[in-house]
Amino acid sequence: MFAANAQAREPVPTQTNTQDEHIRRGGRALSASNWRLKAILLFLLFVLGWGGLTACGEPREAPPSRARPNVVLIVLDTIRADILSAYGYPKPTSPSLSLVASEGILFHQAITTDFWTLPAHASLLTGEYPAVHQATSETNALGEEAMTLAEYLRAAGYKTRAYVSNPWIGSEQGFGQGFDTYIETWKSAPTAHDAYATDSAGIEGAQAWLNEQNERGENFFLFLNLNSAHMPYSPDALTLVEISPAPRSPERTRELRAIKGMWAYLGGEYSLKAEDFEMLQDLYAAEVAMVDGLVGGMVEFMRELNMLDNTLLIITSDHGENLGEHGMVDHLLSMYETTMRVPLIMRLPSSFSAGSESEELVSLVDIVPTVLDICGLAPQYPDIAARSLLSPSRSPHEFVIAENERPLNGVNLMRENFPDFDPASIDHRMKMLRTLQHKLIWYDDGRVEVYDLQSDPGELNDLSVLEPELSSRLLSQLEAWNAAQEDPRPSQPVEISDPETRDQLRALGYID
Structure with a gap:
C-alpha cells in the first residue's frame, strides 16, 4: 500500500x-x-x-485477478x-x-x-x-x-x-x-x-x-x-x-x-x-x-x-x-x-488505501516508473522502476522541474498576424524549479522570479530581489540539475502536414 x-x-x-x-x-x-x-x-x-x-x-474480499493489472490512463486536457x-x-x-x-x-x-x-x-x-x-x-x-x-x-x-x-x-x-x-x-x-x-x-x-x-x-x-x-x-x-x-x-x-x-x-x-x-x-x-x-x-x-x-x-x-x-x-x-x-x-x-491523500511533491515523470512497478516490470526495467512512487528505495523529490523551449509556433503566428506585436517579447526559453514551499521561474534573458507558495499562494510578490540568498540557492539547484541531465535525444523538427490536424490546431488558435 x-x-x-x-x-x-x-x-x-x-x-x-x-x-x-x-x-x-x-x-x-x-x-x-x-x-x-x-x-x-x-x-x-x-x-x-x-x-x-x-x-x-x-x-470486501477482492475478486480474483490476473497476475498483472490492466492500466487505464485518462488525461483531462x-x-x-x-x-x-x-x-x-x-x-x-x-x-x-x-x-x-x-x-x-x-x-x-x-x-x-x-x-x-x-x-x-x-x-x-x-x-x-x-x-x-x-x-x-x-x-x-x-x-x-x-x-x-x-x-x-x-x-x-x-x-x-x-x-x-x-x-x-x-x-x-x-x-x-x-x-x-x-x-x-x-x-x-x-x-x-x-x-x-x-x-x-x-x-x-x-x-x-x-x-x-x-x-x-x-x-x-x-x-x-x-x-x-x-x-x-x-x-x-x-x-x-x-x-x-x-x-x-x-x-x-x-x-x-x-x-x-x-x-x-x-x-x-x-x-x-x-x-x-x-x-x-x-x-x-x-x-x-x-x-x-x-x-x-x-x-x-x-x-x-x-x-x-x-x-x-x-x-x-x-x-x-x-x-x-x-x-x-x-x-x-x-x-x-x-x-x-x-x-x-x-x-x-491492491496498491493504494482507499481515501488516501498525499502532500508529497510529484511530477508527471513519475507516472511511467510507477506503472512499470505496479505491473511487475521492475525486474526488466530496474533503473526506471526505482523511481516509482511505491518504491521503498525512492526518496521524495526535493524539487521538481518544468521547462519550455522557444515558442516558435506562437512567434511565427504573431509575426504573420499581428505586425504591431514584437515577437521578441515572447521568444525565450523558460524553466521552473519548484519545492513544496518555493518556486523559481527562470528566463533565458536573465530574468528570474521567486515566490513563497505558502505565504503567497497567488504568486503576487516576487522575492528575487528581496531575498537574494533564497534566489541564489534555488538558481544553484536549477543549474546543478541542468548539468546532471543526460544529453538530449537527437531530434528533427516536424512539419505538421495532415490537413485535418492543421484545421483543428487553427481552430484552437495555435497556428495560422
Whole structure:
C-alpha cells in the first residue's frame, strides 16, 4: 500500500499509424448531468459504508485477478487542480473524480513538466523531462528513439489502444508509438472544434473495446485524452446553469464562448474586463463538469464489467489554465500554479488505501516508473522502476522541474498576424524549479522570479530581489540539475502536414 506522506481521507515493438481510422459519432450514449448525479449518489453510498466496505468497516474480499493489472490512463486536457471540487473548488465540478479519489489516492502537489500539451504528454508517456525527450515547440514531435509507456507494456504482452482528442498529440507527431491502435477522434468531429463530441466518441469507442478485452481476458493499456475543457469554452446551457445559476448577458456569453487563446489575446484581437474573467471561469468550470461526467460514465462502465478493481486507473492533466491571474488567459507562457499544478488521482485497491491523500511533491515523470512497478516490470526495467512512487528505495523529490523551449509556433503566428506585436517579447526559453514551499521561474534573458507558495499562494510578490540568498540557492539547484541531465535525444523538427490536424490546431488558435 502507498504510505509515504499519505494519510487516509475522510470518505467525502512497432508503431501502428492509423491516421485513417476514425470513430464516427452516432447519438450520445452518455449524459454528463446524469453521470454527475449518479456519481454523487455512489459517493454517498461509499460514505455510508456500501462502496467497498462491509457494514463493520472491513474491506470486501477482492475478486480474483490476473497476475498483472490492466492500466487505464485518462488525461483531462487543460484542467487545473483547483477548479475541481475534489480539490476544494466550492462548486460541484467533479463528483465523479471525488468518488474515484475516495476509493484510491489523491495527490495534492502534482506538477506538470510544461504548460502546454505536446511536451507535457511526452513527459507523461516517457517519464522524461522535455530537455531529454525533446518533444517541444522547436520540434513539434516525439522522436522515434523515445521509449513510451505503450511500448513497455506492449512488450510485456498488453494490448494497447488510445483515443485522443487533442491534435497536438497525433500519430504524425510520434505519439502513436507502441499502440496497436491509435485513434485521433478529432478527425470525426462534426465541426472544426466540437471537443465534447470528440471526447464522447472516444469514450464510446473505448467502452466497446473494453467489452471486447473483457471477453478475451487479455491485459490491456488504454490511454484516453479528453479535450473538452480547452478554450474556446462551450458548455451546454444546462450544465452552465447547474454550475453557476447567476444571471449573465446572453450576448456577452456568446462572445466569450468564441474567443481563442493567448496569441489572439496578446495580439489585441479581444479585450477582457474583470466581469468577463468571472464569466470565463464559470464557462470553464461547466466544461470541466461535463468532462467529469464522461469520466464518471467510463468508471461505472468498468465497474459494471467487474474489471475496475483489477485496473490501475490514473486520472491526471497535462497542464492547467489561466483565468485572468497575472493578466493572462489560456495556458501559454505561464509557469504559475494555475498552469503547473494538476490533478493526479490513482485507484488500485491492491496498491493504494482507499481515501488516501498525499502532500508529497510529484511530477508527471513519475507516472511511467510507477506503472512499470505496479505491473511487475521492475525486474526488466530496474533503473526506471526505482523511481516509482511505491518504491521503498525512492526518496521524495526535493524539487521538481518544468521547462519550455522557444515558442516558435506562437512567434511565427504573431509575426504573420499581428505586425504591431514584437515577437521578441515572447521568444525565450523558460524553466521552473519548484519545492513544496518555493518556486523559481527562470528566463533565458536573465530574468528570474521567486515566490513563497505558502505565504503567497497567488504568486503576487516576487522575492528575487528581496531575498537574494533564497534566489541564489534555488538558481544553484536549477543549474546543478541542468548539468546532471543526460544529453538530449537527437531530434528533427516536424512539419505538421495532415490537413485535418492543421484545421483543428487553427481552430484552437495555435497556428495560422
